[in-house]
Amino acid sequence: MFFATSSSGSSLHPQERPGRRREEERAQLERTPAFVDLEVVRDVGDLKRCLTNPGGLRNVLVFEMSGLATGHPQFVGVGETEGVQLARSRRIAVVLALLVLALGMSVFTSMAFLRSNPPTVDFTSGHKAGEPVNMTVQTVGSIGFGPHPTWVSYLTMTPGGKWVHTTLWQLPAHTRVNVTILQYDTGSPLRNQFIGHVTGTIGGTMTVNGRTTSLINSYGANGVGHTFTVPSLGIDVPLLGNLASAKNFCGAAPCTTSSAHNVVKFSFMTPGPGEYPWQCFVPCGLGYLYGNGGPMQTIGYMDGFLDVVS
Numbered sequence: 001m002f003f004a005t006s007s008s009g010s011s012l013h014p015q016e017r018p019g020r021r022r023e024e025e026r027a028q029l030e031r032t033p034a035f036v037d038l039e040v041v042r043d044v045g046d047l048k049r050c051l052t053n054p055g056g057l058r059n060v061l062v063f064e065m066s067g068l069a070t071g072h073p074q075f076v077g078v079g080e081t082e083g084v085q086l087a088r089s090r091r092i093a094v095v096l097a098l099l100v101l102a103l104g105m106s107v108f109t110s111m112a113f114l115r116s117n118p119p120t121v122d123f124t125s126g127h128k129a130g131e132p133v134n135m136t137v138q139t140v141g142s143i144g145f146g147p148h149p150t151w152v153s154y155l156t157m158t159p160g161g162k163w164v165h166t167t168l169w170q171l172p173a174h175t176r177v178n179v180t181i182l183q184y185d186t187g188s189p190l191r192n193q194f195i196g197h198v199t200g201t202i203g204g205t206m207t208v209n210g211r212t213t214s215l216i217n218s219y220g221a222n223g224v225g226h227t228f229t230v231p232s233l234g235i236d237v238p239l240l241g242n243l244a245s246a247k248n249f250c251g252a253a254p255c256t257t258s259s260a261h262n263v264v265k266f267s268f269m270t271p272g273p274g275e276y277p278w279q280c281f282v283p284c285g286l287g288y289l290y291g292n293g294g295p296m297q298t299i300g301y302m303d304g305f306l307d308v309v310s
Helices: 021-030 043-052 082-116
Strands: 002-004 039-041 061-066 072-078 120-122 133-142 153-157 170-172 176-183 206-210 211-213 224-229 234-242 263-270 273-280 303-309
Touching: 133 170, 176 224, 176 234, 234 263
Parallel strands: 120 170, 133 176, 170 303
Antiparallel strands: 002 039, 002 061, 061 072, 133 153, 176 263, 206 211, 206 263, 224 234, 224 273, 273 303
16 A cells, blocks of 8 residues: 655654554544645555646655555555656656657658659550550569669569569559469468469459469469469469479569560459559568568569559
């Protein structure tokens, strides 16, 4: 149990006495005008309530007691709240410093994103309502250029036939999109076999090198290299990996069809206007914790946006 007095109350100086007499004295003190502001604090929560009272407490005495279970409490210590208030001030200072640091990191991250924001490939210019959009992308095991030449990445072919290092696409709403992915990377078993299923595509299938399928067994020899996944649209397409024994791997992007690769094709319908994030769900960030950092968290490499417009 604790006792706390406000700034208008005087402090208590208990003497060691039997339990009953101490209770009688406390009751008498609580009836004494000099202690009309006496607070009885039974736990830390009550003490914090006193300390945060708008009137404030300048002089709180904290009594530690033992023997409560036996009915014979004994005073074993007393302490002032000055240290408590000082610690509280330090905690506030630390919290404010952390908030400032978090704000600074947010600004820095936003500015870094804006500085490195890749271009958006526009598939809406010249598009006629009712016609499908044909889009070709490729996945590579090593981009081979830029600030992160060893990172895995996607690349996109523009309607004009030029390969661009980007994962940002502008697409017309309520339109069929026919996707061709040239997959140049190797594969491995999936940590979650569920993403080996094709979902969200038209017909719930894809074709891999001309063969229609709705599932990739990642425990096979090829494994799964990457996925194209749009969580908000329920789209998931696993991309069959290339055999590690292949002799003609692509060394640097953009890769050509003379290098070992698999051709994955599927179609999906765009929804109404909005921004829809997509990403690869295979942890392929080599050198990062659990493979989930680096390219896995960077726009232009393994994740991007569908910018769907009306």
